[in-house]
Amino acid sequence: MLTFFSLVAATLCVSASDSTVELTTFNAGVLAGVPLWRERMPFLLSELPNSTADVLCLQEFWLETDQLAVVNATSDAFPYHVRLETHPSATPPCDATPLQAGLVCVQTRCPSNDSVDQILCALLEENCRSELRAMGQRCLNCLVLGSPNTGLLNDPLSCAVDTGVSYSTTNGLLLLSKIPLSNTVADGYNIATGEIDIYARGYLSAEVENLGTVVCTHLPTPNADRLDAPYFGPVEFNSIEEQQNAYIQQLMNRYSSKSPLFLMGDFNHGPAIGDTVAAEFPQVYQNVLDQGFVSPAETRVGLCTSCLDNSLKSTGSANVFIDHVYVQSQHASNVVDAKRLYEAVLPIGVPLSDHYGISVTYGIPVAEDPIEEWKTAFTAWKDAFREWQKNEEEC
Structure with missing residues (x-):
């Protein structure tokens, strides 16, 4: 029992x-x-x-x-x-002077038909390290990612031209x-x-x-x-x-x-x-x-x-x-x-x-609501007490 x-x-x-x-x-x-x-x-x-x-x-x-x-x-x-x-801006991401210097360096030391490969060469092989750094992060993003309309740019100089496009990467x-x-x-x-x-x-x-x-x-x-x-x-x-x-x-x-x-x-x-x-x-x-x-x-x-x-x-x-x-x-x-x-x-x-x-x-x-938890416990206690009473009466 x-x-x-x-x-x-x-x-x-x-x-x-x-x-x-x-x-x-x-x-x-x-x-x-x-x-x-x-x-x-x-x-x-x-x-x-x-x-x-x-x-x-x-x-x-x-x-x-x-x-x-x-x-x-x-x-x-x-x-x-x-x-x-x-904060998108129509201001071109590249300044023309460091961009021109960087492009001359890249095209001279890293010739390729793929502009991404050119930048990788210049960036990772230390061929044009100082020139690329002078361009800045926003300019590099434009060169690789391009504008919403052109994607990977065939004409990198467009990153220094005010086209009216909102440049933002x-x-x-x-x-x-x-x-x-x-x-x-x-x-x-x-x-x-x-x-x-x-x-x-x-x-x-x-x-x-x-x-x-x-x-x-x-x-x-x-x-x-x-x-x-x-x-x-x-x-x-x-x-x-x-x-x-x-x-x-x-x-x-x-x-x-x-x-x-x-x-x-x-x-x-x-x-x-x-x-x-x-x-x-x-x-x-x-x-x-x-x-x-x-x-x-x-x-x-x-x-x-x-x-x-x-x-x-x-x-x-x-x-x-x-x-x-x-x-x-x-x-x-x-x-x-x-x-x-x-x-x-x-x-x-x-x-x-x-x-x-x-x-x-x-x-x-999932933590339970303590009030609801006590309500559940109290109901269970009452049911248990009644069951115990019933068993005692039967005895």
Whole structure:
């Protein structure tokens, strides 16, 4: 026969239910170096509002006009967002004098029909280091990314001409959320260290209600055969790997006290997975793990995110897993699922991007209202007492 106290103990075991939050990272590849970038934009604007993600970290929407288009298209589905406000200006991004000097240097020392390859040569081979630095970040962005109408510019001098077009490029990042955000940050690594990059690198962050802190970023990319070439900037890096580690350390210095903490984005590093996925800067990946993180998709998905079977992939010679939703190791047991996204081929014959997306579903214990919890407990106590009385009367 159950005692009164055992009945009370049994009925007071009220367990909290779990809610889940889906965190997704996706490099959209909206820049002239990725094929069909303008043709894919309408499909992105149609697809992103239908995302099942609760928090969505997007990379490579470099132009201000494209970022605003995404924000407008997704505003109903994702009412909260963070991005780097760049205050568009019709003032040409390049001053004619340093631009002319830089172009003469680049064309002389780095002859090529590909303007991106020319800038990479000058930037990473130290051929025109001082001339490129004199151009400034905004000018470099224009040379590589171009204007909304021309994309990768065939005529670099147009970056110094007032065409009436609103020149404005960004760090390429957008953080969208269905959940309220607070304490938002939009910052650049170059702001902290004084570097100049081909593409301005940075990060976004926010406190997500009832979840924790989310950071959205995009680390520098390896450049084909120039993996170990010196980096261009006042702070000298001996390799892209060293540069990535420095940026990871900046994030750790700023956010290590936050918990739970999630790092999302295209990190351009990752582990080898079996025989099908090659490692990309595995030492940097291990560094992130050593800082107390896991990338759940490594084991739960085990597939590449930048893949040779993607018809938009124009660089690289291997399948690599470089897009991550990092979760702190101490909270890894709360991960419910992980999956790869945006694999389907569009009617124009290509996927949404040259990267596939990664989604991680994270379970959040829901704290119960203490008053409601006591009401439930009191009702359970009354029921237990009546049951005990009934059993005593029968005895």
